[in-house]
Amino acid sequence: PxxxxxxxxxxxxxxxxxxxxxxxxxxxxxxxxxxxxxxxxxxxxxxxxxxxxxxxxxxxxxxxxxxxxxxxxxxxxxxxxxxxxxxxxxxxxxxxxxxxxxxxxxxxxxEGTAAALLAGVLNGLQVTGRIIEDITVCVAGSGPGAAAFRRLVDAAGAAEVRAAESQDAMHDLIKGADVYVGVGAPGSLGADDIAAMAAEPIVFALGMPNPDLDPSDAGGVAVFGTGRPDLPNQVNxxxxxxxxxxxxxxxxxxxxxxxxxxxxxxxxxxxxxxxxxxxxxxxxxxxxxxxxxxxxxxxxxxxxxxxxxxxxxxxx
The missing domain is CATH 3.40.50.10380 (Malic enzyme, N-terminal domain)
Structure with a gap:
């Protein structure tokens, strides 16, 4: 054989x-x-x-x-x-x-999406001068990408990984987080949520065809990525x-x-x-x-x- x-x-x-x-x-x-x-x-x-x-x-x-x-x-x-x-x-x-x-x-x-996301997070940490062992990550969603990324970023050594499987939970669990990763409805993440995160937050909003966070609300974000090819940091x-x-x-x-x-x-x-x-x-x-x-x-x-x-x- x-x-x-x-x-x-x-x-x-x-x-x-x-x-x-x-x-x-x-x-x-x-x-x-x-x-x-x-x-x-x-x-x-x-x-x-x-x-x-x-x-x-x-x-x-x-x-x-x-x-x-x-x-x-x-x-x-x-x-x-x-x-x-x-x-x-x-x-x-x-x-x-x-x-x-x-x-x-x-x-x-x-696994494919999770690997791409972790790569973005690792380089985002370089941009903002953090190390993964010190960060809190809020992962929104209950689909396969969210589940796989939670496991992967936890294995990579993140200090805390929060699973937000509903929009209400996300608005609470994003508070103080260094990193947000999610696949949500357009506009499910707002400027108030970004303001509630840690300083210089890293956000990967992969909702399609429009991301969870409108790019016009990403002014306070240090590193912003989406699934769209017409914006920087396309992650898929x-x-x-x-x-x-x-x-x-x-x-x-x-x-x-x-x-x-x-x-x-x-x-x-x-x-x-x-x-x-x-x-x-x-x-x-x-x-x-x-x-x-x-x-x-x-x-x-x-x-x-x-x-x-x-x-x-x-x-x-």
Whole structure:
């Protein structure tokens, strides 16, 4: 069976899976509407990381059916990329697949977004002269990105991580926080909330198509990032997942580990830091930065080897 990695398409192939229930900015439009989104993700993997990605929209909202479908065809692939599946079904699908498969499962909306966010926070701390061990982070939202980022920033050593799973809770928990990360409705975060934060706050408002905090209310923010391409500091999972997949495939990893996600975040941040270009309006690189994917891939491959999930060493 091991020869399949060399003699077939398996070794460089990833399936990109969705039921279309949580399309960005659109909600539940079903599997056919998800197809162009999955094609776009596949194109990013091909063009940025030389990964052969294949879209697989599944016509079922049942997480057990989705997981079973993916499992039954998994022998063709070296990895599974989940995208735009609504919570809580996305968690059930991810857990089921991780328990059933011996190939990595990457939830782009979770680990991909979390790695990109942590990279932005790390460089934002450089801008404001803080260290992560001293900061309080308010994370608003109950979706996969918020949950994954809470775990990741806690593992990175943040002094306090507050989970605000409702807007009312957010208005209270943001008080005194150094960092806000959230995916909320447009205008859910206001100037009064910013004033209640610690001095020189860092804010990543990833609501789409319009961020939680209107840019006109961000005057008191030291570092401001959104998910929009027309504003500085665009943060989304595309900063992370092409390089993560390249690194996982290069070592034929059997799983995506927390260490690999952390390594990806640090590598993304270092791309900017090594250019000596960290600034309030430049805390994450462009997804088209030529150094990004190789840096993330190398970090993920190394972390996978250290964690014991690599089948081979990366090619010299």
């Amino acid at each position: 091991e020869r399949a990695w060399d003699l077939t398409i398996k070794g460089n192939s990833v399936m990109v899976v969705s039921d279309g229930s949580a399309l960005v900015g659109q909600g539940d439009l079903g599997p056919l509407a998800a197809l162009p989104v999955l094609e776009g993700l596949s194109l990013f993997m091909r063009e940025l990381a030389d990964v052969d990605a294949f879209p697989l929209p599944v016509d079922s909202g049942d997480p057990a059916v989705i997981a079973d479908t993916v499992t039954k065809i998994s022998s063709v692939f070296a990895g599974v990329h989940l995208a735009d599946i609504s919570a809580p079904n996305c968690f059930a699908v991810e857990d089921a697949l991780k328990g059933a498969l011996d190939i990595p499962v990457l939830h782009g909306d979770a 999972s595309t900063l992370a997942f092409p390089g993560i997949w390249r690194g996982l495939l290069d070592v034929r990893a059997s799983a995506l580990t927390d260490q690999a996600v952390m390594a990806a975040a640090c590598a993304i941040a270092n791309v900017v830091a090594e250019e000596g270009a960290v600034a309030a309006d430049y805390v994450v690189p462009s997804v088209f930065n030529k150094k990004l994917v190789p840096a993330v891939a190398a970090a993920v491959a190394d972390a996978s080897q250290r964690a014991g999930v690599a089948r081979v060493a990366p090619a010299a």
